[in-house]
Amino acid sequence: MSTRWLLRGAEVITCDPDSADMSRADVLIENGVIVAIGPHLRADDCRVLELDGKIVMPGFIDTHRHTWQTPLRALGGDWTVMDYLAAVRVKLAPAFRPNDIYAGNLAGALEALDAGITTLVDYSHCIESPEHAEAALQALEDAGIRALFSYGYAAGPQQSPAFPTLESRIQDARRLRTTRLASDARLVRMGIALTEMQIPWESSRAEIRSARELNVPLTAHCSAWPTAGPSEVQRMAAEGLLGPDVLFVHCTRSSDEDLKRIADSGGSIAVTPESELQMGMGFPVTGRALRNRVRTTLGCDVVSSNGGDLFTAMRLALQVERGQANARAGLPRALELKAAQLLQMVTLDAAEAIGLGRVTGSLRPGKDADLLVLSADALNMTPLNRPRDAVVMQAHAGNVESVMVRGRLLKHRGALLDVDLPAVRRKVSEARDAVLERVGGTAMLLRDRAELDKHWDTGGGLAKGDM
Ligand SMILES: [Zn+2]
Incomplete structure (x- = not known):
């Protein structure tokens, strides 16, 4: 060629x-x-x-997607965030084996490419062994997409035999950073995806420090539900852990003070309008984030619930913001958020949010x-x-x-091009079948929902000390 x-x-x-x-x-x-x-x-x-x-x-840049969930497409079309946590994070995630992760990441990355997404931040938080990590990474490379493979430290409901401790997970991330992901010149680069912060905070601090030690960007779910006590951003600010290498996700319930802290540190936010609106995470923070000068980007989050293209995300983010502003204004005199701003959010702003502003995100000689x-x-x-x-x-x-x-x-x-689509379809369907069979079928997915409620207080936020 x-x-x-x-x-x-x-x-x-x-x-x-x-x-x-x-x-x-x-x-x-x-x-x-x-x-x-x-x-x-x-x-x-x-x-x-x-x-x-x-x-x-x-090309578009999706700054937040759990690509491994592709075999679960649309299973959660009616799920709240608590349903999602019970079904996906507690029940389904432990049932994924490395070949299921491979199938999900391959089909998901190809779906993204097909929709014009050339760069993906893959929040890969179903890594139960080194083989899971290798499979996720291999699929991204096989798809040919540019990606930040954000190694997720989240553990399932039980610690896996391969990773009995957080330190063993950090050690595996270190292994990848010194081998396959040693170079930052390749299409797939390394990042770190944090476990939900403050559960407990000592672990979050260790995870953040590991990203800094590995010299890779980090991304973290943040303030998507009310919490008692200081916010994640407050905690990080208090310990000097904020920085331009942090991509926060959601921040739907972040205070304006926290948004200012993120802006002052050079950090960024990934808004995922469709999952936030559906699951009860509050309204997307788009307008407030922009008013507080935070670099704001968009992601699809979970095709286990919603769509996987950024055209939908752009329009949804734009119009829900306008709808809220118009409701406050009565009859609006002008629309504050402009359509073209959304295009920047999925291109150059997103590239800068993940440290790739000099490489991609706009069309100019040298990129x-x-x-x-x-x-x-x-x-x-x-x-x-x-x-x-x-x-x-x-x-x-x-x-x-x-x-x-x-x-x-x-x-x-x-x-x-050069994709055996029937084989991809077969792989991802087989992964779906295998995972569902291991959990006893779709009827079992929300069975532990009540159990989860004991740990999570949906009305007032996290029950402190329970998780
Ligand atoms: Zn997410």
Whole structure:
């Protein structure tokens, strides 16, 4: 395959502050890197994609997804967060074996690519042995996606034989960081995903310190339900543990003071509007986070409950924010949150949130060619007015025609390339069957829900000291 590409005659949305959008422009790519963007570029000896009527833009970045849950698709369409914890975290997670994790991560990463997501923050919190970790990582690499493989320290209801202690999990993360994930130049890089914080706090502190020791970004669920006592952000601030390498997730119940603390530290937030709205985590923090100058990004979270594409997440985040603001205002004079802001949240802002701002997230010479081609000539995009707004307000995953990661074409003319789709479907379905069989079927999923309630006080927050 040629290592030079010329994408010709497209509507180019750069999402880059130093590079304006262009009509009928070309993008030249060499060895995976964008070398020029402009009209009538001349280049010999390259593969040409004629893109008249198409949009070329940066690939999307999903900053929060538990990719391993793909075999559980839609099982939790009616679940609250407590149902989810009882069914998935307590019951189903321990039933996943390494090949099930592989199937979930492969199918999930391919689903993401298919929807124009070129970078994934995989919050991989079902690692019950070194083999689970290897399987999750292998699937991301096999899919060809760019990813932050965020090694999750969360344990199931019982400690697994492979990892009897938190220290043994940290040791395994260390093993990966010094072997397969030693390089930060590869498409799949290492991160750390924290166990729910403060359970107990000493463990959270050890997990945070391990990420710093390994010199990798960390991500953590945060303030998604009311808690007694100091918040996670307050605790971290008090011990000097905040930083630009922290990506908090949800923060639906964070105070404005906590949001300011995150902003001042250079940290970021992943909002997952669909799961937050469904499960009772409160309203997405989008507007408050932006007003407090926090870098704000979007994620799909769990396809075990909701959708796995960022078009839906963008529109949901935008309109629920507007709905709340409009309800406060009565008859609004103007809409504060603009559609195009959502596009920044899933591209450049997301790249910066995970330390990849110089590599991906916008189209500019010198950055890797992580991009997607959208069919702006589809009926739902025609006629094309205000391209950025059209992408946010009108487009859907079915409009993603082509996808490139570091110059490698992974989807073209609407189809994933070099993927044995029947085999992927078979694998992920078999994983679903195996996992459900091990737990005794879907009827058993919420059986321990009452048991969980003893540990979690859904009305007033975490029962201190119980977990
Ligand atoms: Zn999550």
